[in-house]
Amino acid sequence: MYIGHIGQDDDRIQELSTHLLSVRDMCYQWGKEIGLAHVCGLAGWLHDMGKYSDTFQDYIIKSHDNDPSAIRGSVDHATAGAIFLANYSQNPGELDEVLVELVGNVVMAHHNSKGALDYINPEVLDSPFTKRINKSNTDLIYSPQMIEASERFFSDFDTSEFSKYYQAAIDEIRPLENTIIQTQAFFLRYVLSTLIDADHTDTADFESNNTYKQTVQSSSILSHYFDINEEAVQTQIKENSTVSNPRTKKLNQLRQKMSDACYQTASEATGIYSLSVPTGGGKTLSSLRFALRKAKLQGIQRIIYVVPYTTIIEQNANAIRKRLNWNANDSANILEYHSTIMNEPKDPAYYYARDSWDSPIIITSQVAYLDALYGRGSKNIRHMHQLINSVIIFDEIQTLPLNCIELNNDAIQWLEQQNTTSLLCTATQPALEKLPHGLSIAKEIVPDLSFAQNAFKRVEIKPVFNEAQQLKVHSLSDLISLTEEQLHYQNSVLVILNTKKVVRAAYEALPEQPGLKKFHLSTSMCPKNRQDKFEEIKKQLDATKNSENNKVAVFATNLIEAGVDLSFECVIRSVAGIDSIVQAAGRCNRNNEVDLGKTFVVKMATDVEYIGGPLRLLKDKSDITDALIQKNHNQDLLADSVITDYFTRLYAEKRSELPYPVNTSKTEISLYPLICDLDKDPKKESIKAYVKKFGNLPPTLFSTAPNTVANYFRVIDSETTNVIVQYNTESIRLVSELISEKSKFENISKLLKKAQPYCVSVFGDPNNSRSALGQLLSTGDVQFYPEQGIYVAADNAYSKDLGLVGTGNFDYLDY
Known part of the structure; x- marks a missing residue:
């Protein structure tokens, strides 16, 4: 033996x-x-x-x-x-x-x-x-x-x-x-x-002394979910017929029309589809209906939702669970996959206990999905084979990082050959066919796109011009004046700005008023804190409907733009990419509360909102939007032609970034050619260079460089570290258990998972005292516990209104 x-x-x-x-x-x-x-x-x-x-x-x-x-x-x-x-x-x-x-x-x-x-x-x-x-x-x-x-x-x-x-x-x-x-x-x-x-x-x-067993086939579970969902659809149709508010009734009918189009299209072949439903059109449940019917008809094993931000994974998961009558016995069937706190654990007990993707429905982030295809680490590679024979639903596909778009295009085309259908959902389709390595035009599910866009129109976008008919440059006081002016006419105003620093400054600058509730939202706050704030904001918004004396003002970063089910009568958005402005407009008059809501686009002074340096891409996108506003003074920024023009300009201006260029210590390379469109063509750069060095073709039939790609591939350029914050009684208890010497090593993994809602991602190298994390460590606002491999914020370094702020004046708040 x-x-x-x-x-x-x-x-x-x-x-x-x-x-x-x-x-x-x-x-x-x-x-x-x-x-x-x-x-x-x-x-x-x-x-x-x-x-x-x-x-x-x-x-x-x-x-x-x-x-x-x-x-x-x-x-x-x-x-x-x-x-x-x-x-x-x-x-x-x-x-x-x-x-x-x-x-x-x-x-x-x-x-x-x-x-x-x-x-x-x-x-x-x-x-x-x-x-x-x-x-x-x-x-x-x-x-x-x-x-x-x-x-x-x-x-x-x-x-x-x-x-x-x-x-x-x-x-x-x-x-x-x-x-x-x-x-x-x-x-x-x-x-x-x-x-x-x-x-x-x-x-x-x-x-664990268990024997591997094939669980119930995912296709059977998905077939069962299909039946439950169709019952829910019929119930919804009956309920809609009794709605008295004509605006709400019309909106529900339009959403149902989108849902029915998804149901019909699901019977078609495996492929790449687009669902260009305007914001508020019910994409989450319509796409679920599409995927469940495709699973029912084609024996699909898995439905994977890929969302741009971890902040909305829980929201989407809860909506799907509610729709499918989920209960605790189904805990393995609808999986939320969040980013983990530690990197590779040192003990095998952690390594083998990591989350798997063996679940019929998975809701995960763009980072986790792209890491499954290209990232380092066994936990990521392990997920990749689960992507085939699936329906992958990309929520807000336009938010993919520029240098990942072409890599993803090739991936979903390969997955299509392995019986995986991709559904690209967005209100602003990113013209992927315009790329050098583009997709063939995806089949659009919405039967009459222009009709749908007009029918769903609940908001107008209004750039704020100066006398020269250019975007007016706003100081902080100008922004506060505009906010106060709108609060005079409206009961609720949402202000979305591009940096944490200006969000906090604007929140603190708006004077307190009787009946006014103001809120700050940014990623300096842990997910549980933000979720609690969302619930509180929702209650306050409901209160404004019952009394003209109640007012709500929310100052937020772009985290509020996608997947957050809050509706404001007015939105003010600092100029950004058109796709972001459209998303911001989606938070305005979301449920047709008024005939036509207003979204104002403002340009902030650079000394108030600096978007250079690490935010250079945001600056470039803002400049393109500014140019298109000047070009299309009298045209709706939501028009298809304007959105296509925006993405065409963006791809042209950023063409050099599309193949994922990397400056290594040895040379300049691009990751895309190392992965995609490979053969032994002597004209290819790597083959030419090899022949020049050795005088002959490489000795292998294969030429890909997966190790190099994994070494340099990052969905988010800057490295971040999760810091556990002491937000409430539960988080304080978890911190106490984690740092306790009595805590058993095998229990730390469970405690860390429970701590995920109390984590804030902080940029920077902990060994660099000028970085955000380095500053927090140097002042004692954050402490590192090497045995557990975790960073914990001091109790006084966290504010329930502002998040992780520390006790010093930290530059990281700029971003």
């Missing part, structure tokens, strides 16, 4: 052959979904072949006994399977080459936090994959350890069974060879994803 794992808390042994078969069979099942069952299964079968060696068997026993000579990572067990595979075929052809490059890389990299190895490293123009497999080949193929591992592997498994399995993998590759090579990065990531998920699942099951 050869050891695969030894229980951490006992002496139970999992036989290596048991582990390999379990992982192989899980990989096989997931591989079936893309026609590569045996290819993925082969990766699972070979991934721990190196554990058969005496070197590893000795290591694992010593490690369990806490022998200091057993140093973690000192024994390479991941390379042997790749070496064996590379030398298995007696007469290797091109199909064997594809199999070795695909599966061999996955096997070698299954413990690599940055994923698969580069075939061509664009920084130094070598081939890490070739170097490792060739060096290891020379060192290992005839070594006692390799011979030992091979012989012992086949003492556990039948040689003829393996031979048939290998040939089945070759047969799967044959019809897909060109497709695999052309989109190699996605196939490589997929196979690695299945292996990591299967490996972690089986190991966690062994550690």
Whole structure:
């Protein structure tokens, strides 16, 4: 018997052959979904072949006994399977080459936090994959350890069974060879994803003394949810027929029309669709209806909502749960996936207990979704294979970062080939077909877009001009005067500004008045604090409907623009991208409370609202909007032609940023060409550079550089760190437990998940005293606890009205 794992808390042994078969069979099942069952299964079968060696068997026993000579990572067990595979075929052809490059890389990299190895490293123009497999080949193929591992592997498994399995993998590759090579990065990531998920699942099951079982098919659960949702739709139609307010009744009828269009379109083929419903048109529930019917008709396994901000994940999840009569027994069926607090934990108990995406309905962030495709870390790679055979609903697709748009375009086109339908939802479609690497025009679900836009029109956008008919530059006092003027005529005003600093300044500058309730909202406040403020604001807005003496003024950053179900009679928006202005207008007269609401666009003085430096992109977007306002003085900024013009100008002006350029310490590279549209074309930059350096084409069929991409890919440019704040009694209790010496190590993970609503993301390097986090640490407003790996804010550093402000004058409030 050869050891695969030894229980951490006992002496139970999992036989290596048991582990390999379990992982192989899980990989096989997931591989079936893309026609590569045996290819993925082969990766699972070979991934721990190196554990058969005496070197590893000795290591694992010593490690369990806490022998200091057993140093973690000192024994390479991941390379042997790749070496064996590379030398298995007696007469290797091109199909064997594809199999070795695909599966061999996955096997070698299954413990690599940055994923698969580069075939061509664009920084130094070598081939890490070739170097490792060739060096290891020379060192290992005839070594006692390799011979030992091979012989012992086949003492556990039948040689003829393996031979048939290998040939089945070759047969799967044959019809897909060109497709695999052309989109190699996605196939490589997929196979690695299945292996990591299967490996972690089986190991966690062994550690917990559970057996992996196939749960109820997601498609069955989604079919059940479809039936519940259709009942809810019919109930809603009946309720709408009894509504007395004509404006509300008309709005509900329009929303129903959008919902019905989604229902009808769901019967069409897998593809890329757009849902250009104006703000307030009921996108969340209409898109849910689309996805559930598609799941019912096509056996889809998963519905994934991708939203731009973690702040609205909970809101969308609650709306969906309410619609589907969710209860606590369904907790695994509608999953909210939030960003985690710590990076990679040091203890395996954390590593295997991380959130998975094995759920019929997932609501997650753009960051988590894009990290599943391109990010570093096993937890991200593990998610990737769950994206196929799904419906992915992109809420506010126009908010994708510029340097991620083309990467996402290629991803959803590959996913389409794997039976995944993408639904691009927004009130301002971002003209993705205009990009150098664009999408073919998505099929629009709304049957008559211009009619829908006019029918849903509940607000007019009014730029505030000076005498020269240019946007008037507002000082802080000008802004407060405009706010007070509108509060004289309206009961509620929302002011959205571009930086935390000016939001706080405006909030504090508005004088207190009898009957006036004013609020501050920014990401300096933890999610629970913001949610409580939203509830309080909603109550105050309701109160304004019953009394003219009640007034509400809210000063907020753009966090309020998407997915927040609050409606104001008037909105004032500091100039930004047109897409942001449209979103801001969506908070005005949201439910047709008045005939036509007003959204004012103002230009703030630079000494009040500075949007250069880290906010340079926002400045550029604002300038484009300013130019379009001058060009279209008398035209509605909500018009399709204006929005298309905006995105066309933006893409042209920012063309150099689209392929995700990176300045490394060695050279300048772009990530897009390392992932997408790959072949051995000698005209490609990386191939040309390689030929120039070595005088010949690269030795591999593959040329992608996933390790380099993972190393540099960040959805958000600036690094942030989560700081736990002491907002209420619950958060104070959690902090106390977390930092307690008595807190058991295995309980910290649970406590950290409970602490997520009490976290504020702070920019900057903790070792840089000039950064936001560095300043907070230097003044004692934040303290780091190394054993738990957490940052905690001091009690007096947090305000329920302003958020994490510290006791000093911090520059981070600018942004």
